[in-house]
Amino acid sequence: MSTIAIPKLKLVEILDKIKESYLLVAPVRNQGILDFAVVKEAAEIELSNDIAYKSPKEYLFPQVEKILRFTSEGGLTPSEEVPQTVLLGIKPCDLEAIKIMSAVFTTGKYIDTGFANRLEKTILVGLGCTEEKSACFCDERTVDKALSKDCDVFLTDRGNYYAAEIFSQKGQKLLDGFCLEIINDGERVKEIQQGLLEINAEENDLFNKIDWERLTEKCLGCGICTYICPTCHCFEFKDVVEKKGAVTRYKCWDSCMYPRFTLHASGHNPRESKQDRYRQRVLHKYLYVKQNFGYTACTGCGRCIRSCPVGMNIHSVVKEINNILNVKGEN
Amino acid sequence: MSFETQKNEIIKICKKLFKEEGTKVIIGFAQSEVEGITTPLFMRTAEDAEKLKWDSQCTPNLAKYLLEKRGKVGIVAKTCDARAIVMYLVEQQIKRDELYIIGVECPGMKNNDATASCGCEACKMRIPPIYDVLVKYNAEITLPDSEEASNTVAIEDNLKKFQDEMKKCILCYSCRQVCYGCYCKSCFVDMNVPNWLPGEISEGAKMIFHLGRAMHLAGRCVECGACERVCPSGVNIRYLIKEITKFTKELYAYEAGIDPEETPALAVFNPNDSEAAMSGSEVQ
Amino acid sequence: MANQTVIESAGKIKVETWEPTIITFLCNWCSYAGADLAGTSRLQYPPNIRVIRVPCSGRMNPLYIIKALIEGADGVMVSGCHPGDCHYISGNLFARRRFTVLKKLLITAGIEPKRIYFTWISASEGQRFATIVNEVTDHVKKLGPNRIIRSEINEF
Numbered sequence: 001m002s003t004i005a006i007p008k009l010k011l012v013e014i015l016d017k018i019k020e021s022y023l024l025v026a027p028v029r030n031q032g033i034l035d036f037a038v039v040k041e042a043a044e045i046e047l048s049n050d051i052a053y054k055s056p057k058e059y060l061f062p063q064v065e066k067i068l069r070f071t072s073e074g075g076l077t078p079s080e081e082v083p084q085t086v087l088l089g090i091k092p093c094d095l096e097a098i099k100i101m102s103a104v105f106t107t108g109k110y111i112d113t114g115f116a117n118r119l120e121k122t123i124l125v126g127l128g129c130t131e132e133k134s135a136c137f138c139d140e141r142t143v144d145k146a147l148s149k150d151c152d153v154f155l156t157d158r159g160n161y162y163a164a165e166i167f168s169q170k171g172q173k174l175l176d177g178f179c180l181e182i183i184n185d186g187e188r189v190k191e192i193q194q195g196l197l198e199i200n201a202e203e204n205d206l207f208n209k210i211d212w213e214r215l216t217e218k219c220l221g222c223g224i225c226t227y228i229c230p231t232c233h234c235f236e237f238k239d240v241v242e243k244k245g246a247v248t249r250y251k252c253w254d255s256c257m258y259p260r261f262t263l264h265a266s267g268h269n270p271r272e273s274k275q276d277r278y279r280q281r282v283l284h285k286y287l288y289v290k291q292n293f294g295y296t297a298c299t300g301c302g303r304c305i306r307s308c309p310v311g312m313n314i315h316s317v318v319k320e321i322n323n324i325l326n327v328k329g330e331n
Numbered sequence: 332m333s334f335e336t337q338k339n340e341i342i343k344i345c346k347k348l349f350k351e352e353g354t355k356v357i358i359g360f361a362q363s364e365v366e367g368i369t370t371p372l373f374m375r376t377a378e379d380a381e382k383l384k385w386d387s388q389c390t391p392n393l394a395k396y397l398l399e400k401r402g403k404v405g406i407v408a409k410t411c412d413a414r415a416i417v418m419y420l421v422e423q424q425i426k427r428d429e430l431y432i433i434g435v436e437c438p439g440m441k442n443n444d445a446t447a448s449c450g451c452e453a454c455k456m457r458i459p460p461i462y463d464v465l466v467k468y469n470a471e472i473t474l475p476d477s478e479e480a481s482n483t484v485a486i487e488d489n490l491k492k493f494q495d496e497m498k499k500c501i502l503c504y505s506c507r508q509v510c511y512g513c514y515c516k517s518c519f520v521d522m523n524v525p526n527w528l529p530g531e532i533s534e535g536a537k538m539i540f541h542l543g544r545a546m547h548l549a550g551r552c553v554e555c556g557a558c559e560r561v562c563p564s565g566v567n568i569r570y571l572i573k574e575i576t577k578f579t580k581e582l583y584a585y586e587a588g589i590d591p592e593e594t595p596a597l598a599v600f601n602p603n604d605s606e607a608a609m610s611g612s613e614v615q
Numbered sequence: 616m617a618n619q620t621v622i623e624s625a626g627k628i629k630v631e632t633w634e635p636t637i638i639t640f641l642c643n644w645c646s647y648a649g650a651d652l653a654g655t656s657r658l659q660y661p662p663n664i665r666v667i668r669v670p671c672s673g674r675m676n677p678l679y680i681i682k683a684l685i686e687g688a689d690g691v692m693v694s695g696c697h698p699g700d701c702h703y704i705s706g707n708l709f710a711r712r713r714f715t716v717l718k719k720l721l722i723t724a725g726i727e728p729k730r731i732y733f734t735w736i737s738a739s740e741g742q743r744f745a746t747i748v749n750e751v752t753d754h755v756k757k758l759g760p761n762r763i764i765r766s767e768i769n770e771f
Contacts, residue, residue: 030499031565032565033564033565035564053563053564054501054563054564063501063532064532134365134366134367135365214373217371217373217396218370218371218373218396220395220508220509221508222503222504222505222507222508222509222561223503223504223505223508224503224505224561224563227501227503227563228563240529252532258521260521305365305368306365306368307563308368309391309505309509309557309560309561310370310371310391311363311365311368311369311370311371311391312370313363313364313365313370315364316364487725488725489722489723489724489725490724490725490726490762490763491725492725493723493724493725494725519678527678527682529686535685535686535763538681538685538724538763539678539681539682539685542681542685542720542721542724543677543678543681545720546677546678546681546716546717546720549713549716549717549720550716570723571720571723571724574719574720574723575716575719575720575723578716578719579716582715583712596712597709597712597713597716598709599712600705600708600709600711600712601708602698602699602708604708604711604712604715605715606711607715607718608711608714608715608717608718608731608733609733609734609735
């Protein structure tokens with residue numbers, strides 16, 4: 001579709017207008033920490049090269065979601081209304097993640113209506129990166145940091161204006177009526193991919209030939225990597241009994257790094273130690289999602305590497321796995 | 332250059348330990364692949380010792396790994412690590428005779444932007460309280476002189492301050508996992524029966540978690556600052572624990588992690604203890 | 616009951632005919648018997664307390680108090696045997712230290728000190744029990760409803 005120029009001077013004004021009819025969510029810096037938040041004043045939005053410490057997944061897949069409520073008299077209350085939302089300033093790595101999450105939640109036999117509903121009512125506005133931050137490795141995944149087409153509108157910083165490429169009707173509708181100039185931004189050249197980081201191996205080999213205990217020795221099992229990861233999507237259901245015999249069912253985030261994640265009612269735990277759990281996390285990202293949906297569920301955003309209190313590094317772990325398997329394969 | 336000489340000294344000690352004492356593993360610090368991040372290092376051979384890092388960014392508290400290791404273990408311990416080790420000995424979690432502590436005089440750690448790291452900004456203790464061998468810094472260390480401002484805000488503002496911090500928390504429990512003192516097999520927040528936290532992630536749930544954790548650390552906190560350093564949302568929760576640590580020190584003359592023979596303040600009593608909490612009187 | 620605390624959507628508490636709810640933990644051996652004595656002696660005290668019997672004040676998990684306050688109790692009162700009289704010899708002496716620290720913690724977190732009461736009442740002190748309940752209820756009434764926002768309106 002078309003490309004539009006949004007002058008930086010007019011951006012706040014346009015966003016303030018958009019805010020009147022949509023819930024606007026964008027990166028905001030609060031006490032030095034950049035995170036996605038519901039915007040109160042368009043001027044506080046920070047569109048920069050910096051990456052928010054958390055991914056924007058919580059606006060499509062909330063940390064806690066009320067699924068239903070029933071009482072002793074029966075009756076189900078459907079989940080709450082979702083407002084029309086504009087999710088602004090999503091980096092290509094996070095857009096890739098949203099694509100992967102949609103594959104998990106909205107394709108196949110079972111469809112997560114909450115997620116599908118939110119996704120339908122959300123306009124995704126992407127923003128390109130001009131340089132890599134420390135620990136980013138999107139260039140070794142299939143993500144192009146400067147452009148992504150998995151969104152409705154994509155912004156590229158062009159000095160005193162943003163070039164907004166529109167990819168969908170929703171995006172067109174968002175920017176209609178602002179009398180913006182259509183420009184020719186030229187043909188984009190996709191940046192050259194470096195060596196792709198992935199695991200091509202049998203699950204059996206990965207279980208048996210890798211010394212997971214050594215690889216995960218320093219892990220504390222805190223699970224922060226899963227909370228801030230753009231593609232982690234495990235959840236649990238929690239039934240909360242209220243005082244008058246009413247029960248509310250919540251869908252809450254869970255993390256495969258917690259021992260309770262796989263704990264059976266009998267007390268048996270199939271993934272008892274932290275190396276089992278970390279193995280699950282790496283293989284889920286690099287093997288299982290690929291087997292099921294065709295994507296590798298790691299977009300190279302580097303969040304888990306930057307936030308880990310003990311410097312666990314999924315990038316070097318995967319590299320090391322490949323090294324070990326290659327060496328063993330040759331022998 | 333004193334970090335450098337200390338580092339060489341530590342490496343020499345590690346090599347000697349592997350050779351003469353038959354130590355299985357020594358826990359130390361290493362540079363991570365990403366600049367500005369220090370990661371724990373598990374040395375098993377003399378070659379591994381060459382990877383050791385010792386500079387002003389070695390902030391992680393290594394003591395927690397001791398709980399998982401059995402057999403002859405060595406550890407590079409700066410002051411707060413050593414204080415945590417003392418507490419583990421007091422609480423009978425590890426055995427002293429299986430442990431070799433390389434105490435390192437710590438001049439205070441720094442963040443990437445050269446400000447004092449969380450936990451170091453008011454720490455006046457430079458020499459670890461327990462060690463088998465001490466590696467001196469051999470240079471002038473400037474101690475932080477600022478006395479920390481005590482909690483002087485009005486009680487109404489106290490609640491607001493607490494609630495503002497709680498708004499940031501996402502209940503990921505990273506502060507618990509990283510804390511040396513949180514090693515319960517099953518944490519109270521993970522329990523189903525009784526269910527201490529409400530099902531919803533509400534402000535109340537966050538308050539119960541942080542107050543409960545602070546209470547469990549009363550008189551046990553070694554002020555390593557790991558909880559605040561790890562928090563991805565920047566919750567400044569240490570002020571709560573700091574306040575009660577100071578309080579226990581003043582009232583019961585007990586400081587955690589100094590003397591392995593002393594019983595923690597809340598595990599003993601004195602018949603003449605203060606009646607400060609009784610009805611009518613107020614805790615100040 | 617007459618407990619009509621209305622929480623507006625903005626999170627402010629509106630008081631109509633508000634009566635405080637005070638969760639009271641009494642030790643089985645002294646204070647609970649003291650409360651019994653107050654009852655059998657027909658002493659009058661406010662009906663705002665909700666008594667929970669615990670084996671000993673040393674059994675009090677600080678989480679009980681934290682949870683009560685955050686789930687919406689307006690006050691918490693704990694009572695045990697006088698020092699030296701504990702049925703389990705020293706339970707209340709441990710509890711005293713724990714409770715002093717907890718009170719300091721709650722004050723730092725912004726809970727008014729007068730919402731939390733710790734006291735000693737023996738089995739023969741029915742009159743003292745009634746007096747203390749009166750005192751506690753007075754203090755909590757003066758303070759008004761607990762300001763911690765509850766996630767929902769609780770009706771007891």
